[in-house]
Amino acid sequence: MTPDELSQLSVEERERQQGFEHCLNVCTAASCLSSGAEEVKKGLTTAVKEKGLREKCRIRGAGCMGLCSSGPLVALDPEDVLYQHVGVDDVPEIVESLDTQPVPRLLCDTTIPFFQRQKKIVLENSGRIDPERIEDYIAVGGYRSLARVLTEMDPDEVVQEIVNSGLRGRGGAGYPTGLKWGTVAKATGAEKYVICNADEGDPGAFMDRAVLESDPHRVLEGMTIAAYAVGATQGYIYVRAEYPLAIKRLRQAIKQAQRLGLQGDRIYETPFRFTVDIRLGAGAFVCGEETALIASIEGGRGLPRPRPPYPANHGLWGCPTLINNVETFANVAAILREGAGWFSSIGTEKSKGTKVFSLAGPLSRYGLIEVPMGISLREIVFDIAGGLPDGKSFKAVQTGGPSGGCIPARHLDTSVDYESLRELGAIMGSGGMIVMDESSNMVDVARFFMEFCMTESCGKCVPCRVGTYQMHTLLDRIYNRQGTKRDLELLSELCEVVRETSLCGLGQTAPNPVNSTLRYFRDEYEERLVSDGVRGPSGDPLAQVEMTP
Amino acid sequence: MTNATRPRLATIWLDGCSGCHMSLLDMDERLIDIASVADIVFSPTVDTKEFPENVDVTLMEGAIGSDEDVEKARKIRSRTKILVSMGDCALTANVVSMRNLFTVEDVLARAYDEPGSGNVPEPRPGESRAPKRYVPKLQTKARPVHEVVEVDYFLPGCPPPADAIHYTITELLAGRAPDPSHLTRFGR
Amino acid sequence: MTHKSIPTPDSFTLRIDGTDVVAQVGQSILEVAQDHNIGIPTLCYLEGLTPWGGCRLCLVEIKGSGRLLPACSTLATEDMDVTTTSPRIERYRRTIVELLFSERNHICAVCVSNGNCELQTLAQEMGVTHVHVPYRYPTLLVDSSHDGFRLDHNRCVMCTRCVRVCEEIEGAATKGVGGRGIDSMIINDLNEPWGESDTCTSCGKCVSVCPTGALTEKGTTFADMAKRRERRELLPYLTQTREGRR
Structure with a gap:
């Protein structure tokens, strides 16, 4: 496919979509699916068919619309109506009302701050396109940035654009993305790799899952642009096996991209080639740490390695490796489309976008x-x-x-x-x-996260392996009103040792929940302490004993 | 010989084998030197029944294995200015802690009920001969002394050599903080 | 490996504890320090095996680096300014040794390695006279299924020297690590009794590199254990031979 053919396809797809009078977008991301969106989608499809409205109304499985608390969500285009808590029973009414007024009792108010205060870049297509069709992504301008990059820009210019945008790693640490790309671009190696870290493991976090489920091509496009910028030909998406839907959609997306010549040899009929493969995580949180993730892709135990050397110089199989998070890659195409200046105008001085x-x-x-x-x-x-x-x-x-x-x-x-x-x-x-x-006890919260770190510690380094266990024991003791002042002191001391001496980020940051709750909610710890082990008659014994015979 | 201004020393034997006290006695004639400058007010080697008040230094041998050990350790701690953990059992629970891998019930059954445990007559099936009165109740796990009460100085060794014990006592009597690392270590 | 302090085209200088020292390209901070008789405590490191970086005892301060770095796996570079010890580092090292003691059942008095144990020696050198974190007292088994050797998990510090020597020197890869975190254990093959291993060549290298009493030869006394250290000195030679460097 050439860039012109892409534009052609985009136009055709838009025309095809405009051929429908209505489009019912049913959220089919994991959250709505778990509350019955699949049944709603099937129901709508059947009802539209029975009513003979198939030419008139498109039923589209779309990505995450964000307001999970009101799921399953169904959006009606072009009327810009959002229905919430939609059940199978509501289907006839929704289909009946297509040519009249929307169903009032299902309406979700889209003028509320939840919708109005957001600013969508990464999620711009989420809930608006069918993540299982590459044509949907192309219709909204997808893969156009890649075309421009490959045909009009040098790799250096791409890196510079990312530098100028001020984008920082969205995996958590916030390392400047452009700087990382530049390091990998400059590094020498027989082969270079681009890895997308989709091993999202924090309890309560599902951003990357939503992006992969709702707009997988966006991530692939970002990775491909990155590969061009740093000189890589092979990419890996390391995604946790607990995300079956994301994996399924990624697999589909990769196949579709290959079919259209957007992956593989001679992308856009240029000499540039790039292939993405999927690697599945087997459930270890530590594999979200970049060096452990690399070890896992290599087929070994997911254990972190000391840094330096950093993956940018010495990564997968010892080769220079660019490793970014899903959300970081999901920003790339938009930055190249709208320009670094546009991106850096959003956000604060040091945190852009x-x-x-x-x-x-x-x-x-x-x-x-x-x-x-x-x-x-x-x-x-x-x-x-x-x-x-x-x-x-x-x-x-x-x-x-x-x-x-x-x-x-x-x-x-x-x-x-x-x-x-x-x-x-x-x-x-x-x-x-x-x-x-107020029903949350902060010692309990700290204990919860420490238990998580303890069970997820890989066991390679002593402070994390044993320290997280000890800190959890102490937190448990304090929470159960069996801890003493000395236990609390010991907890603080271990926090420091584990933070300063652990091998990787897991151990280095494991004390954070304890430290922050101690900082802001110390009274909740202290009120649980019990009287200390019996001390001697004096605090500083040696000084007070007259020992000279 | 007793003098109100002389330092008052004590030693105590909790859950241990008394090896540390044997090593203490191995100080031989140096014991006499110590006795000439300090009073030994409580010890398995002296006849006092109740641990006295106002003790300056207590050397504590053995781990905390029973409820009684906890009570003793607390009482001694409250009556002692400087408490020294003497020997690996007091420091680490050592050999005594090997029972920590089993439940108290299993430990008692092994000692009192299983064939070969020397009990005559053999207990009736389903009935344990483990004592229910008079013998102190075992704690779930044997623990080092410092997990129960504050300890001021630590004297490792199994047992600590007599020289290390002598060094520790004389340093304390001289008003200095002892560091016996050059004379002993865990397992010595 | 004995790198001399004679400048060569591949040598450069850096500072360790305030003194200028000569290093060769490719040397780790630990190797440079050892060449200059600067003591840095180690446990998982063993000359001749790939550095592991897991025990964290060799952490040193490097000027300009925000974090402490392991001397065993950090390459020395020109003009690096390294501090191998400070009250803070010593405190961390002591706590790490204590964490190791608390983790499993290290009962020196009844251990065959008593007196020849690197963990015990570290404790003595660092003045660890007691362990101020709570003991764990895990229930761990002893694998005595092998005819000649014994694996006592109670004494294991998870340094993985045995895993590395088995793979890198013997080439058998019998030893591995199973489980994770606090439940990590040294395993044989796919966690089978050692005596049933198809891959173990019974070479005994794992026993000779073990720093504690976790891996022992059956029927040995503590007097025999002293010999273990001598056998270990062959390792760097074996490594170099394998890599064709001699």
Whole structure:
């Protein structure tokens, strides 16, 4: 396929879609599917067929629409109507009303801040295209950035564009993406690799899953552009086996791209070749750590390796390797389409663009959101999510999962960017955001995350293997009102040792939930302490004993 | 000989084999030197029944294995200015902790009920001969002393050599903090 | 490997603990330090085997690096400024040794390696007189199924020297690691009793590299255990022979 043929295909597909008077988009991402979206979709398809409306109304399985708390969601185009909590019983009414007024009792108000305050880049197509059809992606401009990159730009220019955009790694640490691309581009090696890290493992996080389920080609396009920029010919998407739907859609997407010549040899009939293969994670959280992920792709145990050397110079099979997260790659095509200047105009001085968060907890509305960097936590919790229902009061918001921290109410006006969150002892993380009300005990929260780190520790290095176990024991003891002041001191001490001496990010950040809850909710620890083991009659014994005979 | 200003020393034997006390006695004539500058107010080697108040230094041998050990350790701690854990059992629970891999019931059954445990007559089926009164109740796990009470100094070894014990006592009597690492270690 | 302090085209200088030292290209910080008799504690490291970086005892400070780095697997580079010890590093090292003691059942008094154990020696050198983290007391088994050797998980520190020597030197790859985190264990083949292993050549290299009493020869006393260290000195030679460097 040539770029011209792509444009042709795009036009044809749009015309085909405009041939329908209506289009019912049924959310078929994991969350809505689990509440019955598949049945709704089948029901709608049958009903439309029976009514003889097949030429008039398209039923489209679409990606995530974000408001998971109101699923299953069905959107009606071009009327721009959103139906919520749709059940199979509602199908006849929806189909009946296609040419009249929308069904009032199913309407979801799209003027609420949940929809209005978001800024969609990564999720721009999510819920609007059928993730199982490459034509849908091409119709909305997909693969056009790749065409431009391959035909009009040098690899250096692509790297520079990413540098200029200010994009930073969305996996959590926030390393400047352009800098990483530049390092891999400059590195020498017989072969170079591009890896997409889709081993999303934080409890409560489902951003990458949603992107892969809703717009898989976007990630492939980003990876392909990256491969061109750094000089790689082989790519891998390392996706956890717990995401069967994402895997299925990725596999389909790769096949479709190959069929159209958007992957493989001579992409867009240029000399550039690039192939993406899928590698499945077998359930180890640590494989989200880049060196462990690489070890896993190589076929070994998923164990991290000391860095340096960094994968950019010495990665997969010892070759220079670019490894970015799903969301990072999902930004690439948009940046090249709209320009680095456009991207860097969104967000704050040091954190550009948007961030996708999966919002969970006792909120009026929760689900998947994409917000500009620099938005305040308060806007997310109280405007977008509509606050806490039933008179519950906000206690803390947890970001960054087991590597992150809990932020209390008094810091709700903090801007969501890498540096501000880090200052508070939390991290941006990959995008899990869990809101807690007063029923959450913070020692219990810390214990939960520590248990997670303990069971997910690979066991290679001593501080993480044994330290997380010991910290969990101490947290358990304190939570069960058996811990003493000394146990609390020991906990803090172990936090420091594990953070400073662990081999990889898992251990280095495992103490974060403890440290942040100790920082903001120390009283919850202290009120559980029991009286200390009996001490001697004096605090500093040696000084007070007159020993000279 | 007793003098109100002389330092008051004590030693105690909890869940251990008394090997540390044997090693203590191996100080031989140096014991006399110590006795000439300090009073030994409580020890398996002296006749006092109740642990006295106002003890300056107590050397504690053995792990914490029973409820009684916990009580003793707490009482001694509250009456002692400087508590020294003497020997690996006190420090690490050592050999005593080998029973920690089993439940207390299994340990007692092994000791009192299983064939070959020396009990005559053999217990009736389903009935344990493990003592229910008078003998202190075992804790779920034997633990080092410092997991139960605050310990000021540690003297490793199984047993610690007499020289290490002598060094520790004389340093403490001289008002210095002992570091016996050059004389002993775990398992010595 | 004995790199001398004579400058060659492949040599450069760096600073370790305030002193300028000569290093060869490709040497790790640990190798350079050892050439200059600068002691850095190690446990999983063994000359002749691929560095592992798991015990974290050889962590050193490198000026300009935000994190402590393992000397065994960090390459020395020109003008690097390394500090091998500080009160902070010593505190971390002591805690790591204590964590190891607390992890399994290390009962020195009844261990055949008593007096020839690297963990025990480390504790003594660092002044670890007691373990201030709670003991775990796991219930672990002893694999005595092999005719000549014994694997006692109670004494294992998961340094993986045995795994590496079995794969890298003997080429049998009998030993491996099963489970993860605190449940990690040294296993034979696909977690079979050692005596039933089809791949084990009974060469005994794993026994000679074990730093503690986890791997022992049956019927040995502690006097015999001292010999283990001597056998280990053959390793670097074997490695070099395999790599054709001699």
